[in-house]
Amino acid sequence: MKQRQEILSRILIDHFGTGTEPGNSMNPDHLIRLGLMNEVERTYRKLGGVLENVPLRFGSWDIVLKDFIVELDEEQHFNRYRALTLESFVYHEIKGFDVVDYTRYCAHYEPECVKKSTWGKYWTSPSTEKQFGMPGERGKLSRNGSPRWKQRAFYDYLRDVFAMISGIPVIRISVYDKIKIGHQLKSVDIILSDNNSFDLNEIPKFIERKAILL
Numbered sequence: 001m002k003q004r005q006e007i008l009s010r011i012l013i014d015h016f017g018t019g020t021e022p023g024n025s026m027n028p029d030h031l032i033r034l035g036l037m038n039e040v041e042r043t044y045r046k047l048g049g050v051l052e053n054v055p056l057r058f059g060s061w062d063i064v065l066k067d068f069i070v071e072l073d074e075e076q077h078f079n080r081y082r083a084l085t086l087e088s089f090v091y092h093e094i095k096g097f098d099v100v101d102y103t104r105y106c107a108h109y110e111p112e113c114v115k116k117s118t119w120g121k122y123w124t125s126p127s128t129e130k131q132f133g134m135p136g137e138r139g140k141l142s143r144n145g146s147p148r149w150k151q152r153a154f155y156d157y158l159r160d161v162f163a164m165i166s167g168i169p170v171i172r173i174s175v176y177d178k179i180k181i182g183h184q185l186k187s188v189d190i191i192l193s194d195n196n197s198f199d200l201n202e203i204p205k206f207i208e209r210k211a212i213l214l
Contacts, residue, residue, distance in 0.1 A: 004175070007192050007195060007200070011200055012070055013065065016065040022064070040054060043085055047069060047085050047132065048145075048150055049150075058158040061159070068214070069163070071172045072174075074116075079113045079141075081105035089159070094160050096160075096210070105176050114139055123135060123148055173206075175188050181202050
């Protein structure tokens, strides 16, 4: 839900300060020089990408702060396609989130992604079909599946590669992550949805602990 991102953005900007947008595309020559172009293309093809030239421009960032970027990953980000991207060797270097946790979320919470993201442009659109081919039956992932899900997974992957090669720290926070509040563990989803000021104050501390690892 957009409301969760808006709440998170307000809290984090108040705490960390706002930053400057770093751009949202990569130069193929730069990737070639770094020895990453083949891996990016391999990941695109694994997802069923059909364009001759791999798309290297992705959507806007979620929350750009003074010293790092925070991406809020909601239900639609966790499915088999995102799990495929997490198999890339680039994740041996990326420290902005726990890849093991994310892989587990993709396996465990894919039904939540199906519930949320099978209608309208959440499933397919002309632009995503140009990148990943024709869709399968809505809600069915056994064959062609969802071009939009594939695009979202690939764009998340591109953001992670961009962060790695640019040196711009990117922290991912999932709605399924748990934060200890008092004697309880509460999910980020519950904290943002309840919009309780006491619980919300724990989120910047959670982000700071992640930032230490970058």
